[in-house]
Amino acid sequence: MRIANLDGRLVLITDGGAVDVERASGGSFGADPQAVFDRWAEFTAWARDLQGAEARPYEITGLRSPVPLPRQIFAIGLNYREHAIESGFEIPEHPVVFTKFASAITGPTGRIALPEGKVDWEVELVAVVGERAYQVDEADGWNHIAGLTVGQDISDRHQQFIAPPAQFSLGKSYPGFAPMGPVLVTPDEFADRDDIELGCSINGESVQKARTNDLIFSIPTIVARLSAVLPLLPGDVIFTGTPSGVGQSRTPARFLQPGDELVTYVNGIGEMRHTFE
Ligand code: ZN
Numbered sequence: 001m002r003i004a005n006l007d008g009r010l011v012l013i014t015d016g017g018a019v020d021v022e023r024a025s026g027g028s029f030g031a032d033p034q035a036v037f038d039r040w041a042e043f044t045a046w047a048r049d050l051q052g053a054e055a056r057p058y059e060i061t062g063l064r065s066p067v068p069l070p071r072q073i074f075a076i077g078l079n080y081r082e083h084a085i086e087s088g089f090e091i092p093e094h095p096v097v098f099t100k101f102a103s104a105i106t107g108p109t110g111r112i113a114l115p116e117g118k119v120d121w122e123v124e125l126v127a128v129v130g131e132r133a134y135q136v137d138e139a140d141g142w143n144h145i146a147g148l149t150v151g152q153d154i155s156d157r158h159q160q161f162i163a164p165p166a167q168f169s170l171g172k173s174y175p176g177f178a179p180m181g182p183v184l185v186t187p188d189e190f191a192d193r194d195d196i197e198l199g200c201s202i203n204g205e206s207v208q209k210a211r212t213n214d215l216i217f218s219i220p221t222i223v224a225r226l227s228a229v230l231p232l233l234p235g236d237v238i239f240t241g242t243p244s245g246v247g248q249s250r251t252p253a254r255f256l257q258p259g260d261e262l263v264t265y266v267n268g269i270g271e272m273r274h275t276f277e
Helices: 035-049 081-086 138-144 219-227
Strands: 002-006 009-014 017-020 073-077 096-098 109-112 123-129 145-152 178-185 197-202 205-211 237-239 261-266 270-276
Touching (some): 073 219, 109 178, 123 261, 138 219, 145 261, 145 270, 178 270, 219 237
Parallel strands (some): 073 237, 109 270
Antiparallel strands (some): 002 009, 009 017, 073 096, 197 205
């Protein structure tokens, strides 16, 4: 199943187009894309049985973040071996956790303003929580994930390393620095939900490409480790970490420039397309 946020309304994405959930359900489910995660099991049961609903064509530019206002956003740093090494850190024994503040969320297309600084790209697979998770075993971790979407953990390295110790959250939270989309895909849609290709390119040149079976802490492990401390709430977002190939680790270092087009994809989900200004 694929869902999306079309001009602020929750839709199901089908072969024929977008099905408006509030209309198709006769109001049983509301239009708010964020609210659906509070009734995720009920919603998916309804959607799987749905037949004959009116599907309409839609423009990709009408899509917004499928998760517009989560209560909590978790992000995992240094979660691919080669990226930890290129960043000059040890392979972490415990997940490195920070947040991206919710005002940084934007949709899968559009323009993003560059602050003065050194703005870098980080393709990431994003997992969205369905059922509340508290003190969950790793073996049960996937059962708490509603679906997966494409994310960019856009990062200003100047702000991140402005003074020791490094602080991750602020420099990764300028407006537009947490794009997500274009759709949310349920884990059952993937041939292997633990081995998914992701990558990004700048002006057509590939800069990152990897597979999630290289994650140091897998999605179920992240769910177990985070939920050991605090509850993960329906609609919470987890940026799972970026693979190697970021700009700051290049020789010479490379950062995003006005006019650059960044295309970010995850196989089986789709792509995002952003221009910087
Ligand atoms: Zn990241």
